[in-house]
Amino acid sequence: MIISLPKNVAYIIDTLYDKGFEAYAVGGCIRDSILGKKPNDWDITTSAPPEIIEKTFEKTIPTGIKHGTVTVLIDKEPFEVTTYRIDGEYLNNRRPEEVTFVSSLKEDLARRDFTINALAYNHKDGLKDYHNGLSDIKEGIIRTVGNPDVRFTEDALRLLRAVRFSCQLGFSLSEETYDSIKKNSSLIKNISRERIREELNKILLSDKPSKGFLLLESTGLLKYILPEAQAMVGLDQRNPHHDKDVFIHTLSVIDNAPKNLTLRLAALLHDIAKPETFTIDKKGKGHFYGHEKAGVEVSERLLRRLTYDNETIAMVKKLVSHHMMVFSSPKDSTWKKVIGDIGRENMPLLFSLQKADILASAPPHDLDKVEKLKKRTEAIIKNGNPLYIKDLEVTGEDIMNTFLLKPGRHIGDILNYLLERVLEKPELNNKNKLLNIAKGYIDKNKL
Template identity: 45%
Template sequence: MKINMPPYVTFILDRLEKGGFQAYIVGGSIRDILLDKEPNDFDITTNAMPDYIEKIFEDKKTINVGREFGTIKVIVDDKEVEVTTFRKEGNYSDGRRPEWIEFVSDIEDDLARRDFTINAMAYNKKTGIVDPFNGKKDLENKIIRSVGNPIERFKEDYLRILRAVRFSTSLDFEIEDETFKAGKKYSSNISKVSVERITEEFFKIILSPKPSKGINYMKELDLLDIVLPEIVPAIGFNQQNPHHDKDVYNHILCVVDSAPPILKIRLAALFHDMGKPHTLSVDEKGIGHFYGHDKIGSEIAKKALKRMKAPGKLTEQVAILIREHMTHHAKFKEKGLKRLIRRVGIENIYDLFELQKADRKCSNKNASIEHILDMEKKVDNILEKKEVYEINQLNIDGEDLIEIGFKEGKIIGDILEYLLEKVMENPSINKREELEKLALKKYATKPYI
């Protein structure tokens, strides 16, 4: 079988081979090619030692990203490729790096250290595919199977349990039975892995075509208590509401699956109703209500994402979307929509609508999103007409107000807020002269002047 590779990859392989060494593309790139997918990147493995790798590519830029682990990054045609010496390795006791590595001369020894059979294949033009663990067959059968003994593989790096979930989710494969059993047995040990590595895998699950598959696998493997304990109270939680035909957990999964694969929207979908188990009240008719669950859910998300060491901006955007996700129930007039745009931010307003549509679709089979689509069109119109919804869009600023006699201080902000309200009601008055008149009419008394 011949695999087509980009010229920069072929160049690196050919030069290593001309230098008298073996060289193969390895791992995920082969998996993706066999699945008719475009690889995100290419990794190369070779029996050349790191010093020789640098010497062979002395006319190219190289980066020492882990010489002690055998890895040198080679840059060809502005493309970066990690070239790693064949190796065996010990446990990842610190959750990031193996305790020890041993350079080896046989490609099969190198493949034996890898996590799953579908990632333990190598290829070059001379040899073809090297597949000692039948990864190609597991690809065809849509199976995630550990290389060799799954207990040994997981003990080497407990993150592999979550990686099994990630690959099964992103590829829509099933985890092989012995691999699953070993993962369940040792799942509590994932707490020994660094938060950053867990979060990276978890976010990939959330961005997969059907995240619910991964979250359910995490539930079955007893990973949720460690990775996402906030969702546990939602499991089996009856909403006791005629407008919802699912428990909170399954509603959340539906919304995550239905939301577009944009991280902030998917995370907002994941956390949006986690406040419900903490806010249930039942009226005299036996109907459940969840007053304030949007605010509680927003706080839950912020704490969880802080624990996950997510970027601050992402955390704040997710919190905003959750806090505002119930606003589709409001019958906003144009001024109310402008306030909503201001609260949410122009960079989040359409993401909010996507979250609301997914939420609504997953409520019950008769739920309509027409009112959300109508809100979206009205916001389109507001933005197309460049109508004012922020203070900095006013044709007057604090310096102008001081110039006409107002004192510096809090009053300047109060006046600008007042003028913004007036302009949102009547866009035609956004002229400096008219705004000055309005400001003086309302505030031209002591102690403001």
């Protein structure tokens, strides 16, 4: 088998050989090359100790020197070069307390997580495959290197990585790997929220996220990392508009949504509060009154627990809050508030979520509702209708100067009141008219 190595990777490998050491491209880059995918990065393993790597190349960064990793910069491009090693005792099911450098590639590959990642290659020796990784790639199997219980106990993040690889690559978990994940699923509690978030993001951005979430649920991982989603499993909606339980419906919405992390997070969370808002009427019909509003609170709590950034949290909350408006035929003033809240540039995210939601519900799938909202939105934006306080023909300074008011929260209250009036009647957006309306508000509220 011949794998095309980038010239800078080949240069690092050849340079280390010239110094009398072995070196190979290793891990995911070899797996992806075999699969015909473009690797995101190229890692190199070598028999050279870290100090030799640092002396051999002009520009290096000691990124993980304790564990034998030196980042080599070639033409400003970083490559992680790691000395062959075996791991010592693992701490907290995550990191080895210490590592021992060795001179054997075979020993180094034996410590790796999955057979498909335990592959090494260079142009001199070809493919090194001591654990049948090539066979597992051809058969589409995720299998641990050695005893799965040992691999998962060493590093519990591997539990989630196994699911993620299965989802990303479209591979199946081997029976012994699957059984071991179920057996050891509680160990995921020892993994940092940041690490869990990153794996979750990769599942969400895969071609078919539903496969990953079904595996998370069946292996027992879901209840530890997303207990709010676990509550949706098996919840019969008992409603003619839905032909799936809440969990399966949610997975279908995620699959239907375009590959955008914020959008797919909103798809995951759009019905997250249905379990707590579920009621059944006298006719046996299920309802979830206010689930979108309750979902905003649940979404924020969940996303903050997983350490998402404030910008992502804010947008997901807005999408969850407004996703049901496609069914309510909102009046123009209400819809303008939604556009102002979400932002003109982000409205396609809301429409994509609404489409995905409709397609995941029981037929018929009336997408015309979304198209009508899109056309209303385009008309509002094209007409230049005011949507924000900054669009008003008066400013806070105008109000303070005209009515001799001091700065304070009351100025914002006045401006918000004026915006409410203008959203209802755009023709009121005139300085004199707005100042007259402001005077009435000030007199009424005795400001």
